[in-house]
Amino acid sequence: MKVDNSARTPSLTSDTAIAPRGAKQASQGGSAAPQDSVTLSPVSGQIQALEAGIGEASGFDAAKVEAIRQAISDGSFTINPEAIADKLIASTRELLAQQKG
Numbered sequence: 001m002k003v004d005n006s007a008r009t010p011s012l013t014s015d016t017a018i019a020p021r022g023a024k025q026a027s028q029g030g031s032a033a034p035q036d037s038v039t040l041s042p043v044s045g046q047i048q049a050l051e052a053g054i055g056e057a058s059g060f061d062a063a064k065v066e067a068i069r070q071a072i073s074d075g076s077f078t079i080n081p082e083a084i085a086d087k088l089i090a091s092t093r094e095l096l097a098q099q100k101g
Contacts (some may be wrong), residue, residue, distance in 0.1 A: 071077035 068077065
C-alpha cells in the first residue's frame, strides 16, 4: 500500500506562530486578542499554608531511624514484647472509643 503525502501539513518554521486551541488569531490590523485571567480564592492560600506546615511538621525522625538501623545491624537491638502488647491494647481501646463516640 502506498501512502499519499500530498495532504501533509506544512512544516513549522521559526516565524510560524501556533495559537492555543480555541483561540482566534488576531488580525494584522493591530487589534490584540483578549487575554484570559485566573483568580484564586482565599482558600488556595490556606491550602498552600497547610501544605507548608505539613512539610515542616514531619513525624519522621531520620536520626532515630538510623540509630535503630545501626542497632539492628550490630545485633544490639532488643525487642520488648510487653511494651508492644501494651501499646497495641491502648491503640485498640482508643479506636473503639472513637467508634462509640
